[in-house]
C-alpha cells in the first residue's frame with residue numbers, strides 16, 4: 152500500500168520539480184487521496200457462492216448477506232400464489248447472482264441478529280434489491296428504517312408493481328378484504344392498523360396484510376407486539 156502510494160507520487164514528481172519539500176509533501180497527499188478511494192471501491196466486490204432464498208445469499212468467504220429493505224414471500228403466507236412466488240423469487244435471485252461478482256453497499260447497521268450482513272447489492276449497474284421489488288418478487292420491507300432515498304424508491308417500485316399486477320401482486324387476493332386480512336398497512340407512514348381501527352382500509356396509500364410489517368398505531372396499537 153505504502154509502496155504503491157510512493158510509486159504514484161514518484162510518477163507525479165518526475166513531471167515536476169524534485170527539490171521542493173513542500174511541493175513533494177503536497178504531491179504525496181494528493182496521491183493518497185487518489186489511491187485510497189480506488190482501493191476502497193474495489194474491496195466492495197464479492198463473489199456469490201450460493202443463493203439461499205430470494206433475499207439471502209452466501210459469499211465465497213462464507214459470509215451471509217441479507218438484502219436491505221426487501222422481503223421475498225415465505226411459505227407462512229395463506230395464499231398459495233404468494234407461496235409460489237417465494238420459489239420464483241429464489242430462482243430469480245439465483246439466476247442473477249449465483250457465481251457472479253457483486254458490489255455491496257452497507258446500511259447503518261452492519262449485521263442483523265442472525266449475523267447476516269445487511270447490504271444493498273449491485274450487479275454492474277443493476278440494483279438487485281430494487282429489481283426484486285420492481286418485478287413483483289418482493290415487498291418493500293420498511294419495518295426497520297434505512298437510507299431514505301432507497302426507502303422512497305422501494306415504496307414507489309412496490310406501488311408500481313401492485314398497480315401493474317406483477318409477480319406476487321398478480322393475484323388480487325392480497326389487495327381485497329378477506330376475513331383473513333388482519334391488518335392495514337399505511338405505506339405512507341408505515342403504520343399498521345388492525346381491523347378495529349378507524350384507519351383500517353381508509354388511508355390514501357396502503358394495503359391489507361396478515362404480516363406484521365409496520366410501526367404500531369397510537370390508536371389501535373397495530374399488531375400488539
Ligand SMILES: [Zn+2]
Nearest residue numbers: 344348368371
Ligand atoms: Zn390504527
